[in-house]
Amino acid sequence: MAFSLPRSHRWLPGACAVLGALACAAPVQAQQLIGCRDATPAEAAFYSTPVIMPGVISPRDGTCYVKDLRITTHDGLKLTANVFLPAGATSGVAGGQKFPGVVYISSWALTDSFEYLGQQARMARDGYISVAYTTRGFWGSEGVISVASEGDIRDVSTAIDFMQAFTPVDAARIGTAGISYGAGMSLLASARDKRIRALAALSGWGNLSDQLFGNQVPNPTWTAVLLGSGQLLGRMDPAVVSMSRETLNPDATPEQAAAAMAWAVPRSPSAVVNQINANQPAVFIGKNWQDDMFSPNSTLALFEKLTTPKRISLQPGIHGSIELGAAMFDKPNLVWDQAHRWFDRYLKGVPNGIDAEPKVRLTTKFGNVNETLSTWPAPELKRNVLWVNPRGPVRYDWSCWCMKGLVGSMNPARGPFGLDTINNALDTTATTGPLPVLSVTAETIGLPVINHQDSILRDQGVRYEGPVLSQGMKIRGAPQVQLRVRPSQKRGMLVAYLYDVDALGWGTLITHGARAVHWATPGQSIDFSFDLNAIAYDVAPGRKLALVFDTADHLYGAPVRWGEAFSMTIEAGDGVSALTIPSR
Structure with a gap:
């Protein structure tokens, strides 16, 4: 009809x-x-x-x-x-x-x-x-x-x-x-x-x-995708374009950042x-x-x-x-x-x-x-706390006939206090994926982002390795980084990567996260805790976890202009910093 x-x-x-x-x-x-x-x-x-x-x-x-x-x-x-x-x-x-x-x-x-x-x-x-x-x-x-x-x-x-x-x-x-x-x-x-x-x-x-x-970190990759597609297939409000670009501006004032948050x-x-x-x-x-x-x-x-x-x-x-x-x-x-x-x-x-x-x-x-x-937060999950202990200076230890200072540790026991400093002179091989969007897309079809842990530059990155897991671990949720840092200047950033590492040192990226600071007092110790992205991932027995920090990643917008130097000093040991992992 x-x-x-x-x-x-x-x-x-x-x-x-x-x-x-x-x-x-x-x-x-x-x-x-x-x-x-x-x-x-x-x-x-x-x-x-x-x-x-x-x-x-x-x-x-x-x-x-x-x-x-x-x-x-x-x-x-x-x-x-x-x-x-x-x-x-x-x-x-x-x-x-x-x-x-x-x-x-x-x-x-x-x-x-x-x-x-x-x-x-x-x-x-x-x-x-x-x-x-x-x-x-x-x-x-x-x-x-x-x-x-x-x-x-x-x-x-x-x-x-x-x-x-x-x-x-x-x-x-x-x-x-x-x-x-x-x-x-x-x-x-x-x-x-x-x-x-x-x-x-x-x-x-x-x-x-x-x-x-x-965490004061913009997302330049996906912001570009949204702005580009919006301008190509629609008519963007100029105020939205301006605000989005402002969040990527490392010189934005606290008032401008607050205005963007209020808009959201x-x-x-x-x-x-x-x-x-x-x-x-x-x-x-x-x-x-x-x-x-x-x-x-x-x-x-x-x-x-x-x-x-x-x-x-x-x-x-x-x-x-x-x-x-x-x-x-x-x-x-x-x-x-x-x-x-x-x-x-x-x-x-x-x-x-x-x-x-x-x-x-x-x-x-x-x-x-x-x-x-049953629900979220899930009562079935438990919290595993690994204390982040410092790597210290590079040195040869005659007691073990080995080099020390290349890697810190993550253990249920607290180690002595120490400082680990990295700078942003170079990026490291730790990454959310070498190809923006494509690498994470490949992950969804079973092709992981892999990194050999020994390739991470010591001056620009620091890694903390946990013990070999005899029974494995079923990670469920967002790993939490408890951290204190001392920025060298008013702005800086840490990107965190959690890896599943095999006996040969090859790490499969489990999840990641980042936090930046824009208006810090140089040299002053500040709380820098943040969550990594939630995930469900099974670590097999015989493998270990590694937490890696560096200062740059294409997924996370830098808080500084190109060529601007900064360093981040991580306070580790003595129960100051830790990684808490939810698992079942």
């Missing part, structure tokens, strides 16, 4: 021009305005998918896809959108039946015209209505990219309004879903709109400040977690261990504060890599399969048991071991 859309409706002005003759063939009742027509015999004979034949009811499963829609925002902008309808919701005639619905919010630089088509088709086959839209400023959607601004979050509610006005959706059974940018906005919108009863936030963020300037606060789900908890949506989160754009630590901190029905899935992968292909093409996928079960439970009321399962599901890096934890 055909359908019509009134020209005067505030969400779809000029719908006949947008949708063509199909949209204006015949009038229907106002409470259901989006519909599709039956396939002709010729169309039915050659029918493949709803996406190939938009506006036509599938003769196979009764679903239908309507594209090239426009949603008008509260401030008059037009956002591109599409709708998938399940069998029974495609006629365009109000029949009284109501269906659960999900709004899909596009990722950064992506669009409704392709990003979620696979998942939308799957959901339609399972009885869901879905609306996907492109966020303002990208592709055909009007406006500028302001990064999860007030207007962006109101757009989520407008998309829900649109779904209620033009489809037979059940207003009590509405959810949202998104990858990356769409994930963050799903969480933020759930704090404002009580109609959101369940959501799936995949590869999103918890605290945007952590991603912009966490209302764009952070962690800042509105109380409102999310008050609204009680059921929150499903998907997070990838090697997500260097939005680290898992920030997401886990948010997850800990949620008192809603909640579940998190943690697995190897870089930002969005696990979810995106299945979103487009509807292939079997661990994360989306869990999200689908989540929506079935909380939007359809299916007693599938996911609400009674452990709240944390994880897959280990490289080993692909699947496990569950």
